[in-house]
Amino acid sequence: MKRSKLSTYIGTAALVALPGLSLAQAAPNVLLIIADDMGIDASNCYAMGNQQARMPNIEAMCQQGMVFDNAYSAPVCSPTRATILTGQYGFRTGVGAAIPPQGTNGLSADANSLFDVLEASQYSTNLLGKWHLAGSDDSLNHPAELGVSDFWGLFKGGVRDYYKWTAVTAAEEVDVNQYSTTAMTNEALEWINDQDNSWFLWLAYNAPHSPFHLPPNDLHSADDLPNTERNIKQNPLPYYNAMLEALDTEIGRLLASMDQSVRDNTIIMFVGDNGTPNQVVDDFYGDHKAKGTIFESGVNVPLVVTGPGIESGRSPAFVQTSDMFTTIAAMLGVEAEAEDSFSFEPALYGNATQRDFVYVEHFGDMSEAKPSDVFGWAMRQGDYKLLMQIGEQPALYNLATDPKEADDLLADGISAEEAAIVASLQQRYQQLATQ
Structure with a gap:
């Protein structure tokens, strides 16, 4: 085993009881x-x-x-x-x-x-x-x-x-x-x-x-x-x-x-x-x-x-x-x-x-991608999800009312409220990418 990689954890006793468990468990x-x-x-x-x-x-x-x-x-x-x-x-x-x-x-x-x-x-x-x-x-x-x-x-x-x-x-x-x-x-x-x-x-x-x-x-x-x-x-x-x-x-x-x-x-x-x-x-x-x-x-x-x-x-x-x-x-x-x-x-x-928040991504050699693949990244906070598909315009969805993402809120222009949501989600992405 490679013990040289164990620098990012702190070991504790393995017999710590979980919430709701008796000592016998x-x-x-x-x-x-x-x-x-x-x-x-x-x-x-x-x-x-x-x-x-x-x-x-x-x-x-x-x-x-x-x-x-x-x-x-x-x-x-x-x-x-x-x-x-x-x-x-x-x-x-x-x-x-x-x-x-x-x-x-x-x-x-x-x-x-x-x-x-x-x-x-x-x-x-x-x-x-x-x-x-x-x-x-x-x-x-x-x-x-x-x-x-x-x-x-x-x-x-x-x-x-x-x-x-x-x-x-x-x-x-x-x-x-x-x-x-x-x-x-x-x-x-x-x-x-x-x-x-x-x-x-x-x-x-x-x-x-x-x-x-x-x-x-x-x-x-x-x-x-x-x-x-x-x-x-x-x-x-x-x-x-x-x-x-x-x-x-x-x-x-x-x-x-x-x-x-x-x-x-x-x-x-x-x-x-x-x-x-x-x-x-x-x-x-x-x-x-x-x-x-x-x-x-x-x-x-x-x-x-x-x-x-x-x-x-x-x-x-x-x-x-x-x-x-x-x-x-x-x-x-x-x-x-x-x-x-x-x-x-x-x-x-x-x-x-x-x-x-939720962050998802899909990247790699696009020449190996299937026609149904969608490459890019998406960020969700609360009910809103920003989807940044490679080669496409940004898309914004309200998952509380549109769980199948059928209605892109940015498709008919962007309101001030929507612009603020997009900016917040983009900022959260930037914070993550630079951590």
Whole structure:
């Protein structure tokens, strides 16, 4: 492990009790579950349309825990994962877009990672599932260089076949001939059962990312779907939903496998890594696409946290995936600092948080961009969001009255009030960029 990078945190005792916990529960386990390509429109925990999959285990978490209505990720997977791992926005890490198979812009191994910080705790830690933080110049040892000594999972961004793919473990490639959601769950189940200490597990599924391959029949209820590429291409939504239902089924199996005492002392965080794939969104967001854009459709994601002492309900607090860095560290009794990470742990117990703005960005080699991608940055304070798309005029939206961003307030000219709002949001951006 690289202990030379541990200059931005102050370690404290790992057995600090969280609010609402007894001393017997002073060291809760933390399970972070990431769904790949799932915006709020794909979750029944949010009132966004009527095309969601059946996900009873996640929906039960939403009933039992805290649901965040204003949780934000990056528009695509690599920068979201980098924000969680480092607590920094992409303009600091250099990871501003999905890393292509031959891309060289991987996350620097010199970055101070969450796993480096957690060395100060007495927890066992691991990351299983999708990595997608390495560039083509990085070795298969990249996770270990960032503090993950026991990584197992998908090294790059996706698979061609959910039933036949390549995993990386101990810096070597291994063939996997099992539906990936099941394989990742099996690895998580085995790792958790092997732990004697309290633990933190980052479990990053690659479902429901394309290709939308039909899961095994015992994991979903869509038994009448034809399992052909032609049908999938013509109508991908039911296949996407079957993958979500299968994901939920496997999460349920993982939780049911835990001893009740372990389950009762485990905090679960479930989050999407970016917006829903554009193939299954259709025209739900009007002229805007979803994944790959800095519109709400690309960056407003489901986030639910449940576990011992955590209140049930909904929170309007602004949360970004970068905030998981300090929040998870706090849950494990470690005080951590990062430029762009504000702990949202107080919100889990009904208290106010420090974050009063949301910043999202998408940058990189535009020659590799998809037609639906939107590059640029956006800043939100209160109900207003300023969107600065590369090559386009500024756009301003009132998300309280226009959550799908259909009405650009600047399209018909700019009033004095609107000019003041734009100036305030631009000033906040400048402050951030110069920190």
